Amino acid sequence: MAEDLLRVEGLRTVFRNSSGLIRAVDGIDLSVPRGRTLGIVGESGCGKSMLSLSIMRLVPAPGRITEGRVLLEGRDLLKLSTAEMRQVRGGQIAMIFQEPMTSLNPVHSVGRQITEAMRVHSPKESAGALKEQAIAALKRVRIPSPERRFDEYPHQLSGGMRQRVMIAMALACRPRLLIADEPTTALDVTVQAQILDLLRELQEETGMSIILITHDLGVVAEMADEVAVLYAGKVAERAPARALFEDPQHPYTLGLLGSVPRLDEERDRLLAIEGAVPPPFAFPEGCRFHPRCPFAIGPCREGQPPLREIAPGHHAACIRAPVEASLALEDAA
Incomplete structure (x- = not known):
């Protein structure tokens, strides 16, 4: 058995409004071994994206994490200071957010957005060195003419290209864990296949672990080693992918x-x-x-x-x- 890179224990994230207490994530336990892929599935509203935001400590106000532990290599991320957590994001855990067109800033070039993420973790690097690394990251995700794309804006790229930019940004600092939240949503089937092949190749190349959040059971069957099925903020079933689909x-x-x-x-x-x-x-x-x-x-x-x-x-x-x-x-x- 591979050693666990990430363990989530009893995680609870709640919101409070005029309707009462909203339990978006309600006592979830799961683990992700090194170099493996955990698929998380369920209908909209089951808590998949809120779980990923809780792991990253990006829960929007007025939400808050009230219980549990998020252990990355034994280190509880919920006990870190804001500055310490900022170094974990991108450097050790990265995330591909839903809808790359809205996740990318439309008024900045894609190159600037990639280098901005890299500058946080490499503040002493020169602008020229960061640009070279960003172009190398675009090459790694199979973007043609990366030198030219570096200076282009999100609206000049196709949906598949924008998704590749998001992957390049997420992997620029070579994180140990990648959280991919609906990475193939709104892409046609050929581009979906390309993105999944790319994620698989990058995982083999870098040895990173992946949490893959999706509605698409076909994607889970193809990519995941283990699957967690979420319903109403809780894990309904968790099993190796083959066992889950067969039984x-x-x-x-x-x-x-x-x-x-x-x-x-x-x-x-x-x-x-x-x-x-x-x-x-x-x-x-x-x-x-x-x-x-x-x-x-x-x-x-x-x-x-x-x-x-x-x-x-x-x-x-x-x-x-x-x-x-x-x-x-x-x-x-």
Whole structure:
């Protein structure tokens, strides 16, 4: 087993407004081994992006982290000062944010934005040296004519090129951990494949770990070594990728997988998960998925099921697990 680079233990991030206490991240535990990829999946509103912002300590006000630990190589990031955390961001953990067109500053050239990130961690480097390193970073992410692109602005680049610039910026200081939040959203399938191939090549080249946040189960199947399924601010299921796809154990995971067409199966209709993710200020009592779950029974409404190990390395927060996945899919249909 590879040593863990990152461990998240009991992490809680909350907001308070007129609706009450909003538990955006509610007691999450996960780990990322060195050189491996953790996929995080779930519907919109399940807490995926807020989890990544919590790890980076970029939770927007009035949100705050109230409990837990975020251990990077044994060092608790939640106990660092603001100045110490600023050195961790970019240098040890980097993040590719959603929507590169809005994440990149439209009034600055892409080269200036990359060198600005590098200057924070290499303040003694000359402007010329930083420019050379930035151009090398653009080359590394397969951007053609990087010397010319260095002086161009985000609006002059295609969506795929902007995403490559975001990756170049994130990897400029060679971080140990890369958090990629929906890195292929709004890209056509050929560009998606190029971006995923690029991330895989860079991981092999640098040995970095990756947290890959996405809605796309196909991307997870292709990239991830382990998968954490989030629902309503909690981990519903966590397992090695192969085990999760071959033998899902939480009804929510079954629903997600059942809604995706497969070439190796004939099915009259795809599954649909009824209802919607509850708002974080109005989570139901008991299992948070039970109002939408076709397998719910009385005890599901009485208490939150713990995330427990039901097979080696395979955890599920469901009182009915383990189940035979194929039979459960048939029952749900």
